Amino acid sequence: MNGEKRGAIYTMVEDVNEDKTFNYSSHFDTMLQPNWKLNLNFNYQNLKSDNFRRVSDLLGADFAYNLNAFGGDNPYNVDDTNVEVREGDRTQYNYLLYRSSYALNASTELDLPKWNVMGSIFSSYSESQRDGKYRHHYYLNTSKGKSGIYDALDGGVKGRVTYKIDGRNFIVYNGAFFSVAPTLNEIFVNPRVNERMTPGVSNQIINSNDLGYIHRGQVLKIRLSGYYTTISNSTDISRYYLEGGGDDNSAIGAPNAFIAEVLSGADKRYMGVELGLDVKVTPTLNANLVASVGDYEYTNNPKAYSYSDVDRTYFAADQEFGEANIKGLKVAGTPQKAFSLGLKYNSTKFWWLGVSANYLMDQYLDFSVINRTANFYTNPRTGDIYTATTGEYTGFDIPEANAENVAALLKQQKFDDQFMLNANAGKSFLIGKYRMGVSVSVNNILNNRDYVTGGFEQGRKSNFAASYEDNLNAEKGGYALFAPKLWYDRGTTFFANVYLRF
Numbered sequence: 001m002n003g004e005k006r007g008a009i010y011t012m013v014e015d016v017n018e019d020k021t022f023n024y025s026s027h028f029d030t031m032l033q034p035n036w037k038l039n040l041n042f043n044y045q046n047l048k049s050d051n052f053r054r055v056s057d058l059l060g061a062d063f064a065y066n067l068n069a070f071g072g073d074n075p076y077n078v079d080d081t082n083v084e085v086r087e088g089d090r091t092q093y094n095y096l097l098y099r100s101s102y103a104l105n106a107s108t109e110l111d112l113p114k115w116n117v118m119g120s121i122f123s124s125y126s127e128s129q130r131d132g133k134y135r136h137h138y139y140l141n142t143s144k145g146k147s148g149i150y151d152a153l154d155g156g157v158k159g160r161v162t163y164k165i166d167g168r169n170f171i172v173y174n175g176a177f178f179s180v181a182p183t184l185n186e187i188f189v190n191p192r193v194n195e196r197m198t199p200g201v202s203n204q205i206i207n208s209n210d211l212g213y214i215h216r217g218q219v220l221k222i223r224l225s226g227y228y229t230t231i232s233n234s235t236d237i238s239r240y241y242l243e244g245g246g247d248d249n250s251a252i253g254a255p256n257a258f259i260a261e262v263l264s265g266a267d268k269r270y271m272g273v274e275l276g277l278d279v280k281v282t283p284t285l286n287a288n289l290v291a292s293v294g295d296y297e298y299t300n301n302p303k304a305y306s307y308s309d310v311d312r313t314y315f316a317a318d319q320e321f322g323e324a325n326i327k328g329l330k331v332a333g334t335p336q337k338a339f340s341l342g343l344k345y346n347s348t349k350f351w352w353l354g355v356s357a358n359y360l361m362d363q364y365l366d367f368s369v370i371n372r373t374a375n376f377y378t379n380p381r382t383g384d385i386y387t388a389t390t391g392e393y394t395g396f397d398i399p400e401a402n403a404e405n406v407a408a409l410l411k412q413q414k415f416d417d418q419f420m421l422n423a424n425a426g427k428s429f430l431i432g433k434y435r436m437g438v439s440v441s442v443n444n445i446l447n448n449r450d451y452v453t454g455g456f457e458q459g460r461k462s463n464f465a466a467s468y469e470d471n472l473n474a475e476k477g478g479y480a481l482f483a484p485k486l487w488y489d490r491g492t493t494f495f496a497n498v499y500l501r502f
Helices: 403-409 464-475
Strands: 012-033 036-057 090-111 115-132 150-164 169-180 204-216 220-242 257-282 285-298 303-308 318-323 337-346 351-361 418-431 434-443 452-456 485-488 493-501
Touching: 012 090, 403 464
Parallel strands: none
Antiparallel strands: 012 036, 036 090, 090 115, 115 150, 150 169, 169 204, 204 220, 220 257, 257 285, 257 303, 285 337, 303 318, 337 351, 351 418, 418 434, 434 493, 452 485
């Protein structure tokens, strides 16, 4: 106002990830015998990932300040004396990630009258690195410039054995044992602000097996299989805001801070059975049934760590919490049981119509790691478990943090079973020598908005007293201030596709 430039208090920003990938592949195929083939494959990939936050709207102001409001208004980049940013400028964080990988695979397949055998062996080598463009005020020596290189060597074997009962019935075994290098997101604890690598991060080991029966009839097609897969030494990182202040509500006796919560060395097991049926009811009408019944859970108690973006003079920002008691908890992110029944009509006049009914079961909430450590029930002031007390903001009675009360409070939430109805239709046209097609689909026809597609426990106040009080307040008709964050299905959605083939 009055000719003075106005600095923004609030702005709109966007997180940008721009990847540039160069990929080179080479393949060699040969027949050693009429029924025996050999394949050699080489692949090189180079990734450059540019990551930054950009000012998208100043909301009427002339500029904003590239200052950390949660860090004493220190500049996000102490090397830049100009802290004013405008629309389109980068702000808060700015870094590059590099990854190059080399992979070699050799496979062979032998086809015999009653057997088909395929085997492959492969290996890969990768290098990963961070290059920070801002010198962060908390990490003056570890935020700007290139980090050390994280290198990983992988290898493994895969195989498939098929026994041909006859021309329509087969028994198939698939097996694999291999390692996988950690992703860029798993290697660096918080790449937005520093180059710190995750403690204990290393290659995952995957052991996968499935055995199935296949029937390929003219009227009936069947696939029945059972699978058992283990994943060892996985790393999970969650990043969120922790409310601290050094009081009993603090998870780690820290001031308010953004933290990275690390779960290192986790083992998971996936097992189950799957059934697929396809029945040709008439020459133009097909019915299909798909059923999947699985059990996906954690099988060990891995180590938990936290890393906080705070001034190092306040407290020890890196902390190991010991074991996270997650053995037996379910893997979140997908229904563990699912059933689908569908019908599809294919007209002789090149149009089709399909409908499917789906029932989804046993989907679980993702858990807070720190809540599953001894830190959750240990009072930071006394070093002992929380004793019975009175709620800080409700006045409700809070019991002692004994094993029974802690287990009840931390029971993993299972979402309600859900029913979904979908439909799709399409038609193709011959236009001269070209073919054109149109297809449409409608998902969630019944507009079921109660379907939770995912969610996670909050760890903002990661201690027994605060969590118990929050939950008790909700049970008595109030609101849980830090209830789990949930994502819901969008309801009925429509999709249309048009293609021209020439």
